[in-house]
Amino acid sequence: MNTISRTQLLGMNCHQLEEYLLQVGQHRYRGRQIYKWIYQKDVNSFYEMSDIPKELRQQLDEISVVSIPRVLKQRVSKDGTRKFLMELDDRKRIETVVIPQGEEREARYSLCISTQVGCPVGCAFCATGTSGYQRSLQSYEMVGQFLSSRRELKRRLKKNDDSLISNVVYMGMGEPFFNYDQVIASVYLLIDPQGINIGQRHITISTSGEVKGIKRLAEENLQVTLAISLHATNDHLRDQLVPLNRKYSLDQLIEAVDYYIKKTNRRVTFEYVMLDDVNISRVHADQLIKMVKPLLANINLIPYNEVEILPFKKPSSTKVWQFYHWLVEGGLNVTIREERGGDIEAACGQLYVKER
Ligand code: SAH
Numbered sequence: 001m002n003t004i005s006r007t008q009l010l011g012m013n014c015h016q017l018e019e020y021l022l023q024v025g026q027h028r029y030r031g032r033q034i035y036k037w038i039y040q041k042d043v044n045s046f047y048e049m050s051d052i053p054k055e056l057r058q059q060l061d062e063i064s065v066v067s068i069p070r071v072l073k074q075r076v077s078k079d080g081t082r083k084f085l086m087e088l089d090d091r092k093r094i095e096t097v098v099i100p101q102g103e104e105r106e107a108r109y110s111l112c113i114s115t116q117v118g119c120p121v122g123c124a125f126c127a128t129g130t131s132g133y134q135r136s137l138q139s140y141e142m143v144g145q146f147l148s149s150r151r152e153l154k155r156r157l158k159k160n161d162d163s164l165i166s167n168v169v170y171m172g173m174g175e176p177f178f179n180y181d182q183v184i185a186s187v188y189l190l191i192d193p194q195g196i197n198i199g200q201r202h203i204t205i206s207t208s209g210e211v212k213g214i215k216r217l218a219e220e221n222l223q224v225t226l227a228i229s230l231h232a233t234n235d236h237l238r239d240q241l242v243p244l245n246r247k248y249s250l251d252q253l254i255e256a257v258d259y260y261i262k263k264t265n266r267r268v269t270f271e272y273v274m275l276d277d278v279n280i281s282r283v284h285a286d287q288l289i290k291m292v293k294p295l296l297a298n299i300n301l302i303p304y305n306e307v308e309i310l311p312f313k314k315p316s317s318t319k320v321w322q323f324y325h326w327l328v329e330g331g332l333n334v335t336i337r338e339e340r341g342g343d344i345e346a347a348c349g350q351l352y353v354k355e356r
């Protein structure tokens with residue numbers, strides 16, 4: 001039987017699965033059992049769900065499906081970062097990255113999820129932005145990236161450890177808030193203590209500045225971290241670097257962030273890509289201090305990861321530290337993002353849409 005006519009169970013929360021099981025003439029509690037098999041146990045088929053009666057396993061196999069993205073290829077960086085090329089049901093392809101955290105190599109990973117195939121924002125410096133846009137992902141395809149990556153890691157590292165992935169960042173391909181409902185649905189699945197159980201504070205969503213999404217997130221009562229891709233301190237420059245700025249000016253963006261902070265009392269991160277000779281002068285530092293100091297916020301500097309076909313350059317480390325010190329002296333909380341997976345084009349902004 002082909003999968004198109006079957007019901008996709010991945011992406012359903014526990015309640016929805018219970019309802020589904022009722023609908024197909026079963027007991028509600030079977031939904032809860034199946035929920036655990038799907039999100040906690042990494043089984044490959046209904047037949048492995050050992051506490052489910054045989055007839056029900058067969059019935060499920062006929063009427064439903066749990067399809068996670070297929071890992072077509074993986075590349076491993078010398079720093080342990082892995083980039084997976086994954087294929088979705090409609091054969092579109094995305095990239096997902098897992099990055100080892102901390103000292104103990106291969107103990108805990110951070111997962112970088114894609115939210116769209118390509119990205120419609122088209123930032124001037126980003127490989128994803130220049131490789132076109134195809135469609136948004138469904139929540140099951142985002143959670144699927146998690147399950148598929150965890151399965152692959154367990155297999156490759158020969159570790160049967162369900163908590164191998166401890167952090168999730170929505171920083172792969174795509175603008176998460178252009179796909180708000182599906183992204184948030186996937187967050188709720190990731191954080192469910194009865195399911196995947198990632199700590200809310202271990203999740204970060206990065207937006208290029210979709211103001212409506214920022215305001216909606218403020219209403220969610222979630223403890224996730226919001227990151228804003230700022231990258232410029234005046235509208236003229238930001239219009240060129242992040243075209244979404246032509247829709248929402250910097251003033252509108254900062255006002256939305258201020259609203260978010262007041263509403264949630266949560267600290268926000270401003271990401272700032274460092275482009276040589278473009279946005280890292282003393283003047284830019286002063287503008288950045290003025291803009292960010294009144295807010296409950298950190299700055300995360302990202303020295304540019306060069307993309308072959310784009311003209312931007314990474315600044316020297318002297319310039320990176322100079323800019324860092326200006327900001328620190330100006331009273332900001334600043335970190336510098338360490339480049340991971342650069343040798344396999346898995347660093348921030350290096351993910352491309354891969355055509356078949
Ligand atoms: N689409 C989301 C997530 C992107 S990836 C967003 O734009 O916020 C996370 C960060 O990497 C963003 O701040 C993004 O602007 C930045 N980035 C994109 N391309 C980059 C590159 N080539 N080098 C360094 N950072 C880059």
Ligand code: SF4
Binds near residue numbers: 123126349
């Ligand atoms: Fe899209 Fe983010 Fe890349 Fe901009 S930086 S093009 S928003 S993926």
